[in-house]
Amino acid sequence: MRIKTKGLQRYLFFALTLLGLGALILFQPAVGRKAWDVTLYSLKEMLLVIPPIFVLLGLLDVWVPRQKMIRFMGAGSGLRGILLAYFLGAAAAGPLYAAFPIVGVFMKKGVSFRNILIFIGAWSTLKIPMFLFELSSLGVRFALTRLLLNIPGILLMSLILFSLLPAAEVQALYAKAEEMDE
Numbered sequence: 001m002r003i004k005t006k007g008l009q010r011y012l013f014f015a016l017t018l019l020g021l022g023a024l025i026l027f028q029p030a031v032g033r034k035a036w037d038v039t040l041y042s043l044k045e046m047l048l049v050i051p052p053i054f055v056l057l058g059l060l061d062v063w064v065p066r067q068k069m070i071r072f073m074g075a076g077s078g079l080r081g082i083l084l085a086y087f088l089g090a091a092a093a094g095p096l097y098a099a100f101p102i103v104g105v106f107m108k109k110g111v112s113f114r115n116i117l118i119f120i121g122a123w124s125t126l127k128i129p130m131f132l133f134e135l136s137s138l139g140v141r142f143a144l145t146r147l148l149l150n151i152p153g154i155l156l157m158s159l160i161l162f163s164l165l166p167a168a169e170v171q172a173l174y175a176k177a178e179e180m181d182e
Contacts, residue, residue: 049094057105069109077112082155085115089122090131099123107177113170114162121154 021039025032073081092099103116111119126147134143 049098053098066109073111073115075112081115085118086122089119090126092123096124104177104180107174117158117161125150
């Protein structure tokens with residue numbers, strides 16, 4: 001009975017959201033229709049982004065051995081791990097929510113938490129296509145200024161977050177990542 005209750009709890013928020021959307025459509029049709037359209041748009045976007053990410057995750061999980069990830073991005077990887085985290089985050093495509101399943105695999109593969117924070121920061125702010133767009137539409141000065149401020153800013157924020165989070169909390173995150181396949 002416990003498993004069924006836990007499964008139902010997992011979808012409780014989703015069910016309540018659907019009920020709220022239904023009530024909105026019933027009592028405020030114009031607003032409800034707009035909310036429905038936004039929901040469908042977001043769902044389509046997710047369905048286009050998530051499957052390729054999971055294919056890449058499967059390949060990363062199978063093709064890259066844990067020891068290699070630890071060597072290149074683990075706790076002792078130093079500058080190489082930091083640069084690789086920046087590059088992987090900046091080269092990534094897709095919305096930020098697509099980064100989190102990758103982070104889960106990184107955690108299982110032994111990537112250091114500092115490098116994970118850098119990767120997430122780079123994914124959210126240093127995307128190469130965004131930089132190219134800024135170059136063409138906002139100018140070289142703006143694009144380079146933003147880039148040159150964001151690179152050290154990401155490193156600084158990751159170091160601050162890493163030092164503020166208790167080690168037990170970080171270990172709990174790694175343990176939760178290990179449970180993802182179970």
